[in-house]
Amino acid sequence: MFRRNFLSLTAGAALLGTSAFAGSASKDIVDTAANAGSFSTLVAAVEAADLVDTLKGEGPFTVFAPTDEAFAALPEGTVESLLQPENKDQLIAILTYHVVPGKVMSTDLSDGMSATTVQGGDLTVDLSDGVKINEASVTSADVEASNGVIHVVDTVILPEESS
Numbered sequence: 001m002f003r004r005n006f007l008s009l010t011a012g013a014a015l016l017g018t019s020a021f022a023g024s025a026s027k028d029i030v031d032t033a034a035n036a037g038s039f040s041t042l043v044a045a046v047e048a049a050d051l052v053d054t055l056k057g058e059g060p061f062t063v064f065a066p067t068d069e070a071f072a073a074l075p076e077g078t079v080e081s082l083l084q085p086e087n088k089d090q091l092i093a094i095l096t097y098h099v100v101p102g103k104v105m106s107t108d109l110s111d112g113m114s115a116t117t118v119q120g121g122d123l124t125v126d127l128s129d130g131v132k133i134n135e136a137s138v139t140s141a142d143v144e145a146s147n148g149v150i151h152v153v154d155t156v157i158l159p160e161e162s163s
Helices: 011-020 029-036 040-048 068-072 078-082 085-096
Strands: 061-066 099-101 114-116 122-126 136-145 148-153
Touching (some): 029 061, 040 061, 040 078, 040 085, 078 085
Parallel strands (some): 061 148
Antiparallel strands (some): 061 099, 114 122, 136 148
């Protein structure tokens, strides 16, 4: 499901992202993220949460993938703690909060729209200053995979009930 490289790119990768994701439409979401090189934390988290098979499934899925830098910006020790087996439920909740059922391309977004995540919470789209999903800015959009689409975000989006 949410293998190791969940799906994150940096702002710099937004410019170079097309080559990093070249040919990604023939690969599923997990393999696309793993091959991009900017999602090792995400992929590790997806593996720890046993979400790999889910995210390799038929889908389609829309994944808002935080980059390694987004995970690094969390308070010290957070990622390490989340990867512990005793925190698996919390990790699953956070990761599935980044996934929306169906394939939602950037052209499908409208300002103020809301989307219900696999986790059950809602994400809100803000188009007033670039594209934001809750507090996360989309740095690269519409990375197509065989079972959905990835939008790279610069922040790990935390559900309200994640603590």
